[in-house]
Amino acid sequence: MNPFEQDPTALRVGFIGAGRLGTALAWSFAEHGLRVVAVASMIPSDAEKLAAPITGCSVVANGQQVVDACDLVFVTTPDGAIAATAAQVQWRRGVAAVHCSGVTEIAALDSAARGGAMTGGFHPMQTFGDPAAAVRSLPGCTITIEAQEPLNTTLVGFAQRLECRVNRLPPGMRGRYHAAAGYTSQFINALFAEASTIWQSWGASEEDAVRALLPLARGTLASIESAGLAGGMPGPVSRGDVGSIEKHVEALSSLGPEVMEFYRIVCDRTIPLGIRRGAIDDESAARLRQILRR
Ligand SMILES: NC(=O)c1ccc[n+]([C@@H]2O[C@H](COP(=O)([O-])OP(=O)(O)OC[C@H]3O[C@@H](n4cnc5c(N)ncnc54)[C@H](OP(=O)(O)O)[C@@H]3O)[C@@H](O)[C@H]2O)c1
Incomplete structure (x- = not known):
């Protein structure tokens, strides 16, 4: 047998x-x-x-x-x-x-x-x-x-x-599957590293940044778990707050093109989630994209 x-x-x-x-x-x-x-x-x-x-x-x-x-x-x-x-x-x-x-x-x-x-x-x-x-x-x-x-x-x-x-x-x-898994494993480290670079621009340490950002990340994960990717997305795009994004772009531009480019790519990918949530319409999405490309 x-x-x-x-x-x-x-x-x-x-x-x-x-x-x-x-x-x-x-x-x-x-x-x-x-x-x-x-x-x-x-x-x-x-x-x-x-x-x-x-x-x-x-x-x-x-x-x-x-x-x-x-x-x-x-x-x-x-x-x-x-x-x-x-x-x-x-x-x-x-x-x-x-x-x-x-x-x-x-x-x-x-x-x-x-x-x-x-x-x-x-x-x-x-x-x-x-x-x-x-x-x-x-x-x-x-x-x-x-x-x-x-x-x-x-x-x-x-x-x-x-x-x-x-x-x-x-x-x-398997190549696609494993690459996708990377977004919720090592790329989280890359997101923290980027945020930490910005913190260090006013003299804070990486440790300060990580300790402050970890609870925020945990809250976001809990929110995704309870309300899904679009419903559980925090931040200005989720509120249709174009003015705050404009301030981010202005502030990050002074830190150099690499910082701004990364912000633009990631922020761009939040726009469809904001639309799915009903927080932004096509017109404000177009405005946001324009601001990100200034
Ligand atoms: N670690 C993770 O987070 C993780 C998650 C999911 C999947 N995986 C997968 O799990 C597998 C193992 O990864 P791992 O992280 O456990 O690797 P690892 O910690 O480096 O362990 C691999 C082990 O294989 C042994 N080894 C290497 N060549 C060998 C051989 N020819 N004959 C017998 N033993 C040999 C090594 O032996 P010695 O210790 O005796 O030197 C070592 O203990 C990989 O396919 C990986 O993709 C890992």
Whole structure:
């Protein structure tokens, strides 16, 4: 009988790569009743750290031993090493190879597929630094799954056990999908950095700026959560306040073209949201665009 058509808690799960994500995922799986039985990594002490809190999880010498001992193998090496890691191993029918990269196509696991394995993607939309903190932050996150049946059903079941939402992605979309995720991860840092540059123009420190701006950002996120992107947008564009934007443009122009250009691009993108909200009509939108291009 195919193990993927049986109780998911009976599946023997293994990890190749005991880094930030592999460790957090292995700990979460074990906490939620899944059977993590083997791990291999480059540095044995990293594999030992992953295995330590999991009853029945063995540290093995290499990826081949993980595959030999498991039904479902998570290849959690860095993106650039996924294909090479999979290619170093002899796969077999009835086993599955899954990576957790957002941007890497499932084709990186083609050598596993040629060896008879099912292949798929299981990408948690969360940042993994400290594994213990990551375990706590997983419930409520979205996990993007790309796989054929019966692996798909198994991975969906795993995500649900972790109390995560499931997102599906058609093949070939991972570049777009991962770029989009960047807008709510590293680009938030870029927005804070830009605001902090402006604060520093009157002598405040980056720390002052970040401490002051973080609660504002949290309030905005809460507002998006409760009222949506257009309904939950704060700021002058959301109020149709053209006069305030005019003052911003005047003030930022003196800080140089780069500061002004960034403000123009971002502010431009808030105008359709202001229109959707009903706060500005086409005429004031046109005026705003004109002010931004002065
Ligand atoms: N971190 C995140 O926030 C995050 C979020 C979503 C998805 N992901 C995805 O998760 C995957 C892993 O990322 P990560 O952040 O966990 O990376 P990481 O912390 O750098 O860990 C990667 C691990 O892979 C191990 N490794 C590298 N080459 C190996 C090989 N040939 N054989 C066995 N082990 C090998 C390393 O081993 P040693 O420790 O033993 O040297 C390291 O522990 C990537 O596909 C990434 O895109 C990460």
